[in-house]
Amino acid sequence: MARATAIPSQSFLEALVSELKILLTENIHAVAKDKLSEEGFKVDLLAHSPSEDELMQILPQYQILGIRSKTEITQKVLEANKHLLTIGCFCIGTNQVDLKNARKWGVPVFNAPHSNTRSVAELVIAEMISLSRQLGDRNTQAHQGGWVKSAEGAHEVRGKTLGIVGYGHIGSQVSVLAESMGLKVIFYDIVKKLPLGNAIGKATLNELLAESDFVTLHVPETPETKDMISKKELMAMKKGAHVINASRGTVVVIEDLVEALKAKHIAGCAIDVFPEEPASNKVKFASPLQGLPNVILTPHIGGSTEEAQYAIGLEVAESFRRYLRIGSSSGAVNFPNVDLPVKQGTSRLLNVHRNEPGVLGEINGIISKAGANIEGQYLSTDPEIGYLVMDVHATQVQALAEQIGKLSRSIRTRVVY
Ligand code: NAI
Numbered sequence: 508m509a510r511a512t513a514i515p516s517q518s519f520l521e522a523l524v525s526e527l528k529i530l531l532t533e534n535i536h537a538v539a540k541d542k543l544s545e546e547g548f549k550v551d552l553l554a555h556s557p558s559e560d561e562l563m564q565i566l567p568q569y570q571i572l573g574i575r576s577k578t579e580i581t582q583k584v585l586e587a588n589k590h591l592l593t594i595g596c597f598c599i600g601t602n603q604v605d606l607k608n609a610r611k612w613g614v615p616v617f618n619a620p621h622s623n624t625r626s627v628a629e630l631v632i633a634e635m636i637s638l639s640r641q642l643g644d645r646n647t648q649a650h651q652g653g654w655v656k657s658a659e660g661a662h663e664v665r666g667k668t669l670g671i672v673g674y675g676h677i678g679s680q681v682s683v684l685a686e687s688m689g690l691k692v693i694f695y696d697i698v699k700k701l702p703l704g705n706a707i708g709k710a711t712l713n714e715l716l717a718e719s720d721f722v723t724l725h726v727p728e729t730p731e732t733k734d735m736i737s738k739k740e741l742m743a744m745k746k747g748a749h750v751i752n753a754s755r756g757t758v759v760v761i762e763d764l765v766e767a768l769k770a771k772h773i774a775g776c777a778i779d780v781f782p783e784e785p786a787s788n789k790v791k792f793a794s795p796l797q798g799l800p801n802v803i804l805t806p807h808i809g810g811s812t813e814e815a816q817y818a819i820g821l822e823v824a825e826s827f828r829r830y831l832r833i834g835s836s837s838g839a840v841n842f843p844n845v846d847l848p849v850k851q852g853t854s855r856l857l858n859v860h861r862n863e864p865g866v867l868g869e870i871n872g873i874i875s876k877a878g879a880n881i882e883g884q885y886l887s888t889d890p891e892i893g894y895l896v897m898d899v900h901a902t903q904v905q906a907l908a909e910q911i912g913k914l915s916r917s918i919r920t921r922v923v924y
Contacts, residue, residue: 529551529569529570530572533577548571566587573823582605591612591614610841611891634751634753639664643802672722673754724753727754736758749774750764769799779807780809784807829846845887845894856920883898908922
């Protein structure tokens with residue numbers, strides 16, 4: 508580690524950063540490497556998803572790891588690589604990482620939950636128009652030599668009512684886009700939300716269902732949203748209405764939707780997510796919805812665009828930069844979230860410890876014994892660990908970090924500047 512000073516010099520900061528090596532796997536978008544290299548980190552790339560054995564061999568050289576959804580980070584990998592500072596999932600989901608053990612070893616895990624919001628919203632808009640004009644069926648027929656030129660059952664979306672269930676990041680984007688095309692927007696959310704534009708919040712799901720020409724679902728997967736749209740809800744919808752689901756596969760009861768489509772109560776649907784999805788592009792996909800008219804089926808591509816991949820690359824690289832440079836853990840999915848501005852003229856010490864009584868007293872005891880001045884101290888805890896950020900005036904900040912690091916309950920201690 509580099510030498511410590513009372514007021515960190517630029518060269519001291521650069522020395523800390525240039526000692527850190529980052530491995531980005533699974534063809535993570537090039538923008539991530541560009542951004543992190545510009546910041547002075549050494550970045551290596553791996554095109555594929557490394558196996559557990561490969562990770563065991565290569566990880567000792569790296570302090571920071573970037574993965575996408577295919578690389579499994581197991582307890583074994585984490586226990587053998589306790590030097591890892593952070594892991595970034597350059598995707599939305601984080602269940603490929605053993606988050607509990609990562610936290611146990613003081614490793615915050617970052618992801619990019621909202622980088623693909625706009626991509627999903629745009630797909631929903633396209634699907635609304637496609638369902639209104641039965642584009643899926645006309646396209647298939649034309650490819651097969653059919654010529655079905657007819658206005659019957661084809662409608663403009665202008666003036667129709669769109670019901671959005673879940674008015675969060677995606678739902679509210681859909682709201683803005685739909686309104687600009689002349690739709691009337693209503694929404695239902697369990698949390699009180701500020702309506703955007705002229706959108707109107709509805710008090711109950713049933714009210715929304717009864718008024719909507721299109722119902723689009725943008726809720727998370729929770730016990731409450733499981734089977735949220737079943738026979739009862741479908742029958743509560745207007746005859747001839749449409750259902751769009753690009754949220755989670757568990758939200759709609761597919762068999763009930765099939766029945767409602769066959770009974771022509773529901774005029775069409777666009778489904779991007781399914782209760783069971785193939786594990787890879789090589790596995791065959793089967794659904795009872797296949798072959799039904801005006802049914803658009805897509806393989807969970809709502810958020811899959813090049814723009815979203817770029818945004819994900821930038822978002823996680825920025826989380827790395829903020830954690831490594833200033834100790835900000837904001838956005839980490841398994842770790843107390845702390846976000847503090849840089850304090851000029853001080854050094855910053857980070858400490859992750861087991862959350863047991865008396866730890867803070869021990870740390871402060873070391874600091875006062877060394878005659879160091881604490882300029883700011885911020886502690887955030889969860890039931891298992893505490894994350895302490897300290898801004899100190901000290902001539903020997905590195906020595907201080909070493910002493911604190913030796914405490915039996917310290918998991919990780921690091922000087923960031
Ligand atoms: P978000 O967390 O920003 O919004 C979800 C909203 O649903 C929140 O406002 C919440 O209060 C509301 N909500 C929760 N439970 C509810 C309930 N029982 N009834 C009504 N409202 C409820 O989430 P975001 O980013 O908008 O994502 C929405 C969904 O889209 C998630 O399920 C996510 O997994 C999925 N998604 C799908 C993608 C795809 O490729 N198809 C890509 C990205 C996200």
